[in-house]
Amino acid sequence: MVEDFEVAIFQGQLADAVSHVLAKPLHFFNSTPLNIAVVGEPGSGKSSFINAMLGLHADDPRAAATGIQMTTLQVKDYPHPTLPQVILWDHPGKGTPTFGEDKSEKKADLNQFDFFFIVGSQRFRSTHSDLVHEIQDMAKNFYFVRTKADLDLSAAKRQQPSDYNEEKVLLHIQEDSKECLVREGVRDPHVFIVSNWEANRFDFPLLQETLKNDLLRLKRQVFLHRFPSICLPIxxxxxxxxxxxxxxxxxxxxxxxxxxxxxxxxxxxxxxxxxxxxxxxxxxxxxxxxxxxxxxxxxxxxxxxxxxxxxxxxxxxxxxxxxxxxxxxxxxxxxxxxxxxxxxxxxxxxxxxxxxxxxxxxxxxxxxxxxxxxxxxxxxxxxxx
CATH class of the missing domain: 1.20.120 (Four Helix Bundle (Hemerythrin (Met), subunit A))
Incomplete structure (x- = not known):
């Protein structure tokens, strides 16, 4: 079926074509593929996070490889089992040979993806700052995911057993992450505190629900980014x-x-x-x-x-x-x-x-x-x- 915006493009009516696209209801974009890259430094738990998002155990043949040593050396795709046209991509940690040293190469490497989970553990690092700026330069969006919440809580309990409060520790981690992102120029950052081994605790259910609720809006953004390429056959x-x-x-x-x-x-x-x-x-x-x-x-x-x-x-x-x-x-x-x-x-x-x-x-x-x-x-x- 020829869409109305395709007719407008062929007739040289660019304003009408853009108007037709912007007026499309959200469900129009449901079939648009959404490629989500899971990025961060090595050892931050990116592969385990993908498995938790997909509901897979580490020993499942469909699961992303995990381990104490760095296991992700090449980009690999994992289709989401319930979200239509959503693909998670396990990306090598920043600082690995795949990223290289040339900044333009890194940008071109990330540009093939539509949305990002920036995964980090323990603290906000320069790695995350670099990724935030690269993603913003591409006019794309991301969620910041702080993994290994269970380990953070255990460490906090050992350090201050008499004054330990789980809710306060988690709130401090989230506020610290948000402050770091705001300093990097991010407005209203989305921060989720999770444990890859306890997908029913902390912010993991909230993260999955938020992604589900944002899905059509994200796909609309993807479509608008790709619109010039979509118009190529016309x-x-x-x-x-x-x-x-x-x-x-x-x-x-x-x-x-x-x-x-x-x-x-x-x-x-x-x-x-x-x-x-x-x-x-x-x-x-x-x-x-x-x-x-x-x-x-x-x-x-x-x-x-x-x-x-x-x-x-x-x-x-x-x-x-x-x-x-x-x-x-x-x-x-x-x-x-x-x-x-x-x-x-x-x-x-x-x-x-x-x-x-x-x-x-x-x-x-x-x-x-x-x-x-x-x-x-x-x-x-x-x-x-």
């Missing part, structure tokens, strides 16, 4: 449609642009074609203004996302025409007859240049459509749950 059809228009109704433009004439005329006509192409894709000033108003941004911000062939770059593409013109001038003055060879060379170069210019213009407009949509929806996709 834009492919759009490019084919625009190319067909070129070779039919715009054939005269191609011939004129490819003729061996001074390059100011081709530049003027290319500017007209570029404007027409932007209008067809919904990237003209009026369309961008309507889109900007719909998403609460400025047209300038949306235009800044566009990277397609500009007029200065187009001038560089036209410069090879001077070679043909030079040959024409030399042939005319050297042999004093009509520059047949120069005209053929100039026309051939110009037609070849024109073909690639128009193709690049169409491809650039399609890519710019994705960039503009991504920029328009970044605030919606990054809203806190």
């Amino acid at each position: 834009l492919e059809k759009k490019k084919a449609s625009v190319k067909e228009k070129i070779w039919t109704s715009r054939l005269c433009l191609l011939v004129t642009l490819g003729s061996p004439v001074p390059f100011l005329l081709p530049m003027f006509l290319f500017s007209k074609f570029r404007s027409w192409c932007f209008l067809d894709f919904g990237l003209n000033d009026r369309s961008l203004a309507a889109l900007a108003q719909r998403v609460g941004k400025t047209s300038t911000a949306l235009k800044a996302a566009m990277q397609s062939l500009g007029m200065f770059s187009a001038i560089l593409w036209v410069l090879p025409d001077l070679v043909g013109l030079s040959v024409m001038a030399y042939e005319y003055h050297r042999w004093e007859h009509f520059p047949i060879f120069g005209c053929l060379l100039s026309g051939g170069v110009s037609l070849l240049r024109t073909y690639f210019m128009l193709q690049k213009c169409i491809l650039g407009a399609a890519d710019d459509t994705q960039r503009v949509l991504s920029k328009a929806l970044e605030a919606e996709g990054g809203k806190s749950i």
Whole structure:
């Protein structure tokens, strides 16, 4: 079934397409896959946490490998048994070889996931701070999960047996975690204190219920993040449609642009074609203004996302025409007859240049459509749950 936003994208009505998507009821996003990465330092209990979330014992063949030594060396997926289209990913601990040292590599590695459980034990570390910033830079969300609550309580009881109060200890751990997250720029952080071996105690039931309640909103965010990519097949059809228009109704433009004439005329006509192409894709000033108003941004911000062939770059593409013109001038003055060879060379170069210019213009407009949509929806996709 063709969705209404797909029709709007094909017709170059970006504001209408975004409006259709934002107006979708939450149940529309139920079939959207949600990939949740469980990240943190080695030994924090990530694999055991996944098993607890899935309701599996460590000796179950479907369970994530656990142990005293580091067991997770590669990313592995675990579909959730009851939450539809939810996949938990056991990620190697930060600081392991998989993460590497290059920050850009780490970001690209995490970018394939939609949501995160940052798992930590004992205290908030620089590892968690780095992960928080990487996730925020991607405009995505996370829960912070403090594991090994049973061990924390045992340690607190040994240290102060006469003044031991389980509720106070747990409250102190949660408040300390929240304060650390707030210092990292997180507003209204979600913190859960759990024990992987006692899934019915502490915040584990609350965590599972919260994830269940947030699920459709999280999937909506995922859909909005992926929306530019979802539109790719539509834009492919759009490019084919625009190319067909070129070779039919715009054939005269191609011939004129490819003729061996001074390059100011081709530049003027290319500017007209570029404007027409932007209008067809919904990237003209009026369309961008309507889109900007719909998403609460400025047209300038949306235009800044566009990277397609500009007029200065187009001038560089036209410069090879001077070679043909030079040959024409030399042939005319050297042999004093009509520059047949120069005209053929100039026309051939110009037609070849024109073909690639128009193709690049169409491809650039399609890519710019994705960039503009991504920029328009970044605030919606990054809203806190």
